[in-house]
Amino acid sequence: MIEIAKEAARYAGAFLQERFLEQLIPDEELHNDVKLPEDKESERRIIEVLHRHFPEHTIFSEEIGMVERNEDYLWIVDPLDGTNNYFIGFPYFSISLALQHKGDVILGVVYNPVAGQMFWAEKGKGAFLNGKRLTVNKRDDLSRAVGTYIRGRNSVTREQELAFTRPFMLGTKRLLRNVAPALDWCLLANGWLDYIVMQRSGIMDVAAGILIAQEAGARITDWRGEPYQHEAFSTEHLPSLVASNGVLHEKVREMIVE
Template sequence: MIEIAKEAAKYAGTYLQERFLQQLIPDEELHNDVKLPEDKESERRIIEVLHKHFPDHTIYSEEIGMVERKEDYLWIVDPLDGTNNYFIGYPYFSISLALQYKGDVILGVVYNPVAGQMFWAEKGKGAFLNGKRLEVNKRDDLTRAVGTYIRGRNSVTKEQELEFTRPFVLKTKRLLRNIAPALDWCLLANGWLDYIVMQRSSIMDVAAGILIAQEAGALVTDWNGEIYHHEDFDKERLPSLVASNGVLHEKVRELISE
């Protein structure tokens, strides 16, 4: 299944890379988002591959919604994670696929076609980047820590974002706002980031990335410190999470209350 997920991601990624840096014409521009035909074509390619190999698997994808089947397998697909980045020619975007079985995520694939980065994980088997096993870093100095902030598109106002992120900006080395959450979790998995704070973001955007980070040794909790466990997929669920290399976790979590 992991190899088929990689195949689907590469098939979509080849198309997205061909279209990247073109003068893209959106179907719709919204206040916090943009709708591109490239999103839909990427989705079509992913679904084509998945249903060719797994015709009885259910698929939930961002553009088309739920494609119901009778199996206990559910693919959670974001065909273009970082659409706004893609639209403005910023090479930080990915294709994200997670597979849920009986309510638990068992594999995840996140593919950045521009950088040639294929991240993947199977539950209990570790996380990998292009075949190299991933592991979070051991940084313990909060003032040298680099993190990223992820928020829901329409669930947090810009005023709330500014208020919430202020302690992280002031007390850590750098807080990024990359607007491609699946890929952010993979950077944590490879030790490039030290922490992530997520505020009311859709699980669809991050399911694959969270598994990859967890399999690389990241500690993922809710804001109260309770260990995160994937719940049966619900597109309306907007969890708020904090993740880190484990060493910095309580120091990062304390900044939330500030």
Template sequence: MLEVAKEAAHIAGAYLKERFLEQLVPDEELHNDVKLPEDKESERRIIEVLHRHFPTHTIFSEEVGMVSRDEEYLWIVDPLDGTNNYFIGYPYFSVSIALQHKGDLVLGVVYNPVAGQMFWAEKGKGAYLNGKRLSVNDRTDETRAVGTYIRGRNSVTKEQELDFTRPFVLRTKRLLRNVAPALDWCLLANGWLDYIVMQRSGIMDVAAGIVIAQEAGAAVTDWEGTPYRHEPFEQDKNRSLLVSNGRLHETIRGLIRE
């Protein structure tokens, strides 16, 4: 199943990379989002690969929604993680594919085709980037910490975002807003980022990243400090999570309460 997920991500990613430098024409441009035909085509290619190998599996993908079949296996697909980045020519986007088995996340693949970065993990077997084992860093000084902020598309206003992120901007080295959530989790898994704060965002956007970060040793909790426990996927359910290298976790969690 891991190899099939990699195959699907690679095929979709190659298509997205080929189209990346073109002048893209959106199907629809919204206040906080954009709809691209490339998103749908990437999705079509991923679903074709998954159903060719696993015709009985259920798939949830951003554009087509739930394609219900066997409920034991559910593939959670984001065919273009970072659509707005892709649209404006900013090379920070990925293909994200996760597998839920009997309600538990067991596999994640995130592919950044521009950088040639294939991240993957299976539960209990570690996380990898192009075959190299991943591990979070050991930073302890919050003034040197670099993090990212992820918020739900329509669940947080810009005014709320500004108020909430102020302590992180002032107290840590840098807070980024990359708008490609799955890829953010992978950067943390490889020690490039120190923390991620996620505010009322859908699990679909980060499902593959969760597996990869956890297998790399990341601490994942809700804002109250309760360890993350995956619940069977629900399309409209948002979560607020804190992810870190573990050593900075309580310090960063303190900034949420400020």
């Protein structure tokens, strides 16, 4: 299954990379989002591969919603994570696929075609980047820590975002806002980032990345410090999480102002 997920990601990624240098024409441009035909074609390619190999599996994807088949297996697909980045020519985007089996995520693939980065993980088997095993870093100095902020598209106002992120902007080396959350979790997994704070974000964008980070040794909790437990997929589920290399976790969590 992990190899088929990689195949689907590569097939979609080849198309996205081919189109990346073009001046794109959106289907719709909103105040905080953009809809591209490239999103739909990436999705079509992913679903083509998954249905060919697993015709009985259910698929949820950003553009078409739920294609219901066998409820035991559910593919959670983001065909273009970081659409706004892709639209403006910023090469920080990915294809994200996670497989949920009976309510538990068992594999995840996140692929950045421009950088040639294929991240993947299977539950209990570790996390990898292009075949190299991943592990979080051991940084213990909060003032030198680099993190990223992830928020829900329509669940957090700009005023709430400013208030929430201020302590991290002032108290750590740098807080990034990359707007491609699947990749953010992979950067934590490979020790490039030290922490992530996530505020009311849908699980579709991050399910694969969370598994990859977990398998690389990241500590993930809710804002109260309770260990993260994946809930059966729902579009209404908007968790708020903090993740880190483990060493910095409590220091980061203490900076959260609800």
